[in-house]
Amino acid sequence: MQTPSFSSAKTEDSDSANVSAEAIVPHMKILVIEDDLEAAAYMTKAFREAGIIVDHASDGESGLFMGSENSYDVMVIDRMLPRRDGLSVISELRKRGVNSPVLILSALGQVDDRVTGLRAGGDDYLPKPYAFSELLARVEVLGRRKGTPEQDMVYRVGDLELDRLSHEVKRAGKDVLLQPREFRLLEYLMKNAGQVVTRTMLLENVWDYHFDPQTNVIDVHVSRLRSKIEKDFDKPLLKTIRGAGYMIKDEG
Amino acid sequence: MLSRIVKRARLMFRSTAVRLSALYILLFAICAAFLVIYVTALSEKTLVQQTRQAIEEEVADIQRAFNRGGVNLLLRMMERRARQPGANLYVIAGPNGEMLAGNVSSVQPGVLDQEGWTNLPFSYEPYSEIGGSRRHLAIANVWRIDNGLRVMIGRDLGDPSRFRYIVRQALMVALAIMGLGALVIWFGIGRNALKRIDRMSAASQKIMAGDLSQRLPVGRSGDEFDRLSGSLNAMLGRIEKLNEGLRQVSDNIAHDLKTPLTRLRNKAADALAEDREEVRKAALEGIIAESDQLIRTFNALLMISRVEAGSMAAEMSNVDLSAVSADSAELYEPVAEEAGISLLTELGPGIVVNGNRELIGQAIFNLLDNAIKYAGEAHGEPVIRVTLASGGGEVRLSVCDNGPGVPADKRAEVTKRFFRLDASRSKPGTGLGLSLVEAVMELHGGRLELSATDETKTDAPGLTITMVFPVPKP
Numbered sequence: 214m215q216t217p218s219f220s221s222a223k224t225e226d227s228d229s230a231n232v233s234a235e236a237i238v239p240h241m242k243i244l245v246i247e248d249d250l251e252a253a254a255y256m257t258k259a260f261r262e263a264g265i266i267v268d269h270a271s272d273g274e275s276g277l278f279m280g281s282e283n284s285y286d287v288m289v290i291d292r293m294l295p296r297r298d299g300l301s302v303i304s305e306l307r308k309r310g311v312n313s314p315v316l317i318l319s320a321l322g323q324v325d326d327r328v329t330g331l332r333a334g335g336d337d338y339l340p341k342p343y344a345f346s347e348l349l350a351r352v353e354v355l356g357r358r359k360g361t362p363e364q365d366m367v368y369r370v371g372d373l374e375l376d377r378l379s380h381e382v383k384r385a386g387k388d389v390l391l392q393p394r395e396f397r398l399l400e401y402l403m404k405n406a407g408q409v410v411t412r413t414m415l416l417e418n419v420w421d422y423h424f425d426p427q428t429n430v431i432d433v434h435v436s437r438l439r440s441k442i443e444k445d446f447d448k449p450l451l452k453t454i455r456g457a458g459y460m461i462k463d464e465g
Numbered sequence: 466m467l468s469r470i471v472k473r474a475r476l477m478f479r480s481t482a483v484r485l486s487a488l489y490i491l492l493f494a495i496c497a498a499f500l501v502i503y504v505t506a507l508s509e510k511t512l513v514q515q516t517r518q519a520i521e522e523e524v525a526d527i528q529r530a531f532n533r534g535g536v537n538l539l540l541r542m543m544e545r546r547a548r549q550p551g552a553n554l555y556v557i558a559g560p561n562g563e564m565l566a567g568n569v570s571s572v573q574p575g576v577l578d579q580e581g582w583t584n585l586p587f588s589y590e591p592y593s594e595i596g597g598s599r600r601h602l603a604i605a606n607v608w609r610i611d612n613g614l615r616v617m618i619g620r621d622l623g624d625p626s627r628f629r630y631i632v633r634q635a636l637m638v639a640l641a642i643m644g645l646g647a648l649v650i651w652f653g654i655g656r657n658a659l660k661r662i663d664r665m666s667a668a669s670q671k672i673m674a675g676d677l678s679q680r681l682p683v684g685r686s687g688d689e690f691d692r693l694s695g696s697l698n699a700m701l702g703r704i705e706k707l708n709e710g711l712r713q714v715s716d717n718i719a720h721d722l723k724t725p726l727t728r729l730r731n732k733a734a735d736a737l738a739e740d741r742e743e744v745r746k747a748a749l750e751g752i753i754a755e756s757d758q759l760i761r762t763f764n765a766l767l768m769i770s771r772v773e774a775g776s777m778a779a780e781m782s783n784v785d786l787s788a789v790s791a792d793s794a795e796l797y798e799p800v801a802e803e804a805g806i807s808l809l810t811e812l813g814p815g816i817v818v819n820g821n822r823e824l825i826g827q828a829i830f831n832l833l834d835n836a837i838k839y840a841g842e843a844h845g846e847p848v849i850r851v852t853l854a855s856g857g858g859e860v861r862l863s864v865c866d867n868g869p870g871v872p873a874d875k876r877a878e879v880t881k882r883f884f885r886l887d888a889s890r891s892k893p894g895t896g897l898g899l900s901l902v903e904a905v906m907e908l909h910g911g912r913l914e915l916s917a918t919d920e921t922k923t924d925a926p927g928l929t930i931t932m933v934f935p936v937p938k939p
Contacts, residue, residue, distance in 0.1 A: 243820060271688045342764065343758060344760060422823060425761065425764060428800070428834050430799075433799040434796075439693045456754070
C-alpha cells in the first residue's frame with residue numbers, strides 16, 4: 214500500500230460549508246476502514262476538523278464488526294484491506310441489512326473498476342490519489358442523502374425555485390430560461406443545497422462521465438448558469454468554494 | 466597431467482565446431498567401412514568367378530582327353546600339366562581318398578568326397594611344399610570316373626592374408642585422409658565461425674556493460690552469422706531508441722514535477738514567513754492549486770498506464786459515438802465561445818463502436834481541450850470542427866482546428882508522454898493529453914492520425930486529429 218496524497222481544501226469558504234453541514238446533519242458519524250495508518254490518521258483529523266465524528270478500523274474484519282454493531286451515516290472503505298477485502302466487507306454489511314451509504318476508495322494503481330465496486334453495494338467510488346476536499350464533499354453529500362426526500366418535486370433555495378416535473382425555474386417569481394443541461398446542473402446543485410459539490414461530482418451527475426475534468430469546462434458551465442440565475446438579482450446564491458467546488462445556498 | 470588433458474578435451478568438445486567435426490568423422494568412417502566391405506566382397510566374388518572360369522576350361526580339356534583316350538590319356542595329360550608351373554591343382558585320388566597322381570600332397574578332409582564345385586574355398590598343401598607353413602586356399606571341381614577314381618581340377622586363390630592386408634591398408638589411408646579433412650574443416654570453417662561468435666560475445670559484453678551504441682560486427686558474406694548480427698543490431702537499435710525515449714520521459718517527468726514542487730516549496734516557505742493573515746491564506750491557496758495540478762499529472766500518468774496495460778478492456782460495450790461526440794461538443798461549446806472560438810459539429814447519426822464510453826469521452830475531451838488551446842492562435846477567425854463519419858470499415862472522428870498546426874516531422878512525437886511543442890512549456894497542460902488519446906485508440910484496436918487541416922495555408926495550416934475506430938462486428 215502506498216500512501217495516497219491528499220491536498221486539504223481548508224479555505225475560508227469550506228469552513229462555512231462545514232458549518233452548514235453540521236447545521237443540517239448534526240454530528241454526522243462516519244466509519245473509515247483504511248489499513249494505511251498514516252492516511253487514516255490524516256483523514257480522521259481532517260474529518261473531525263470538518264465537524265464529523267469518525268471511527269476508524271484498520272482491517273476488514275474489525276471494520277465489518279464495527280459497521281454492523283454501530284449505526285453510521287457514511288462508511289468510507291478502502292478496497293484493499295488486510296484480513297477481509299473491502300468489497301467483501303460491503304457485500305457482507307449489505308447482507309446483514311446495513312444500508313448506510315458506502316464510499317469506496319480504490320487502491321492506488323489498481324484497476325479503476327467502478328462498476329464492480331458499485332455492484333458490490335457501494336454508493337460512490339473515488340480512485341486514489343484524490344484531494345481530501347473531494348472526499349469530504351462526497352461524504353457530506355452521501356451523509357445527507359438519507360435526509361433528502363427524492364420525491365420532493367420542487368427544490369427551493371431562498372427565492373429560487375426549481376420544479377422537477379414542469380422543468381420550470383423561477384427566481385422571485387420570475388421565469389428563468391435554462392438549457393436542458395443547465396437545468397440538470399441547477400437541479401443537482403439544489404438537490405445538494407448547502408453542500409459542497411465538486412467539479413468531478415458535477416461531471417458525474419450531470420454529464421455521466423466519471424473522471425476528473427482537467428480543465429475549466431465545468432467552471433464555464435457553472436458561470437453561465439450563475440449569470441442566468443443571478444444576473445438581475447442582488448443576492449448571490451451560487452458560490453464558488455475555492456479548492457473544492459461549488460455550493461448553492463441561501464445565506465439568509 | 467591426464468586430468469588436464471581430459472579437461473582440455475572436454476572444453477574443446479564443448480565447442481560446436483569440434484562436435485560437428487567429430488560427428489562428420491564418425492559418419493565418414495561408417496560410410497568408408499561400408500564401402501571397403503562392399504568393394505572387398507565384390508572383388509572377392511570377381512576373383513572366384515575368374516578362377517572358376519579357368520578351372521572350367523581346364524576341366525573341359527581333361528574330359529575331352531578322357532573321352533578320347535580313356536584313363537590312360539587322362540593320366541598322361543594330368544601328369545604333364547601338373548608338372549608345369551602355375552596356380553592350377555591336379556589331383557587323381559583313389560576310392561579311399563589316397564593321392565594317386567597330381568601336384569597336391571594333401572587337401573582339407575572331405576573335399577574329395579563330394580562332386581561338382583566346392584562350396585567354399587578349402588586349404589591344401591602343394592606337392593612342392595610339403596611341411597611348409599604357408600596356407601594355401603583354392604576352389605576346385607571334383608568328379609568321379611571308372612573304378613572309384615576321383616579327379617579334381619582346382620586353382621589357387623592366392624594369399625588371403627595379403628589380400629586382407631591390402632584392404633586394411635586402403636581403409637587406414639581412407640580414414641587418415643578423412644581425419645585430415647575434418648581437421649581442415651575445423652580449422653578452416655569451425656575455427657572461423659568460432660572466432661566470429663567470440664567476437665559477437667565480446668561485443669555483447671560491452672553492450673551489457675552499458676554501451677548501447679556498440680554494434681555487433683557484420684561481415685560482407687550475408688551468411689547466417691551476418692544475418693544474425695544484423696537482426697541483433699536492429700534489436701539493439703530499437704532498444705537504444707526506447708531507452709532514449711524512456712530517458713526523455715524521465716527527464717520530462719523530472720522537469721514537470723520538479724518545477725511545481727519547487728514552486729510549492731517556495732510558496733510554503735513564503736507562507737511560513739508571512740505574518741499578514743490575508744497574504745498567508747493566498748499563499749496557502751496557491752499551494753493547494755499547485756498540489757492539485759500535481760495530483761492531476763499523476764492521475765493522468767496512472768490512467769495512461771492502466772489503459773496501456775489493457776486492464777479496462779473488460780468494460781467494453783457498444784458506445785453511441787454520435788451521442789458521446791455531441792455531449793463532448795456541448796460540454797466544450799461554452800469554453801470555446803469564451804475563448805472566441807466557433808465550435809462546429811458535423812456528426813453522422815447513430816454511429817456505434819465497441820468500446821469504453823468513459824475512455825472515449827475522455828479522449829474526445831482531451832482533443833477538444835487541445836484544439837481550443839491552439840485554435841486561439843489562428844490567423845483570422847478561429848474555428849474548431851468536429852466531424853464524425855463511418856465508411857470503408859472505419860469510423861472516423863476528427864477534431865480540426867485552424868491554429869498553427871504541428872510540423873510534419875513532429876507529428877509522430879506529440880503523442881509521447883510529456884512532449885510539448887514549445888520546449889519552454891509555457892502553455893498550461895500536463896503534456897499527457899494526446900498520450901492518453903493514443904493509448905485509448907490502441908486499446909480499441911484503432912489508431913490516431915495527425916494531419917494538417919489545410920496544407921495551403923503555410924502560416925497556419927491547423928491540426929486535424931482523427932480517431933479511427935474499427936467498425937464493430939455485428
